[in-house]
Amino acid sequence: MREMVERTPRWLSAEGKFPEMVISSRARVARNLEGFLFPGKLDGKLKKEVLKEVRKAALSLPEFKEALYFEISELSDLDRVFLAERHLISLDLLADGEGKGVIISRDETLSLMINEEDHIRLQAFAPGLNLEEVFEKVLRVEEKLGEMLNYAYREPYGFLTSCPTNTGTGLRLSVLLHLAGIVYSKQLEGLLRNLAKVKVSVRGLYGEGTNVEGNVFQISSLLSLGVSERETLESFRDVVEITLDFEKKSREILLENMKEALEDKIQRSLAILSSARLLSFKETAEYVSAVRLGIGIGKIFDIKVRTLNELLLFSQPAHLQKLFGKEMGPRERDEKRASYVRTKLKAE
Structure with missing residues (x-):
């Protein structure tokens, strides 16, 4: 944990495309293991069994070589919040840490939460606008894990998840956007209406149920049922680019009028x-x-x-x-x- 305190994660390095407006890009997939109830219905013993199985598989991968592993129940409250502030674990993983864990790659571009809402929540991060990079990375690692773990999958639905909104591909793409121009020019309400029409969610700095701080918004894809992973990427990328164009125009208006x-x-x-x-x-x-x-x-x-x-x-x-x-x-x-x-x- 001390190592992490002394460094800035790569996804905050401002190396990517449009780093001033796009802080980071993220791809996340949700998976569950066949033969086990969803985490919310699992008892402590079976949760530990899932934890052990997923951990063994993940730590055998080169992407998680020398990875950091934490069992949530063994972390102090401060350490749990520290990991959540770093976006490596969700707020949902903080509570009732029994049988829950997280595996984090050394460069913090990969995070695997175990027994959150689903057995597996795998995340890939990159600085700036790098949706293709995180998309390919998360699916590559997910496929490798799937060679060792038996995912719960049913036709015609796809991958089964605890929340029906994740069923299908189980894929979510998101970006952290700095939209000060839109906020200062009082056009945020219009943007939110337009994004809702194209099935994109807008959340605060730490995701669902959190406040917006510093005009930083988490924009996330929503659809995963009835669409392919590639379709999700292409449609979401279009939405992000339109939003960035809106932000650029808002800044031009501000410079012209005030x-x-x-x-x-x-x-x-x-x-x-x-x-x-x-x-x-x-x-x-x-x-x-x-x-x-x-x-x-x-x-x-x-x-x-x-x-x-x-x-x-x-x-x-x-x-x-x-x-x-x-x-x-x-x-x-x-x-x-x-x-x-x-x-x-x-x-x-």
Whole structure:
């Protein structure tokens, strides 16, 4: 766990396409094992049997060579939240950790949750807009696991899952998008209506049921029944590209109609981040969003997008406490967060 605290995961490296607007791309597949009830109906003994079987298969793969493995029941509450903040486990995996586990590749581009809502939730991550990369990677690893594990599959439905909305391919694609232009120009409601029409969900920073922080939205595909994996990829990629075009046009409108106010917001945000003595995570995310927008519209040149990704990651409550090596109350966290942000920006 200490190794993870000291590094930034590759999917936040800002190496991909459109890193200022697209923070990361993710592909996830859900699978269950034949002969076992879904995790929500399994007793503790059988959950451990599934855990053991899936773990053995996964750790034999080259993609999980020298992987990190954690049993959720053995982690502290702080460590569980730390992994969730890193998007390596879901909030659902946090509760009632008995018989649950996670396997994480060294570079954190692969995560396999065991006994979450389904027996297997395999995720692949990449920086920027890299849907093809995560799509191919997650399906390649899923196929290798399927050679050792007997997946629950029924014609004409496809792969069986705990929630019917995942039945079929079990595939979900998602991107973390920074949509400050759309938010600032008050066009978010229209975007949400349009995305709902094409069966795409819009969620907060940590997925379903979470709040939007720093104008970062998780946009996810929804359909998995009656469509192929490739069809899901192509249709979702089209939606993402349309959304990015909308964001670009929103920024142009802002620059045309409220240039001075926008520049003032960007520079004020940078000034606060550079000098504040107390910062909540919500405030940090808001100010980082404005500075990120400033980079995107060519108003800030001396700060890297990767640095802003790191500020967003390590300013989260659990990351901050792990970084400083102790548990802290809200006030002390706000002090340490402001100190961390000042130091990070000064180093640029």
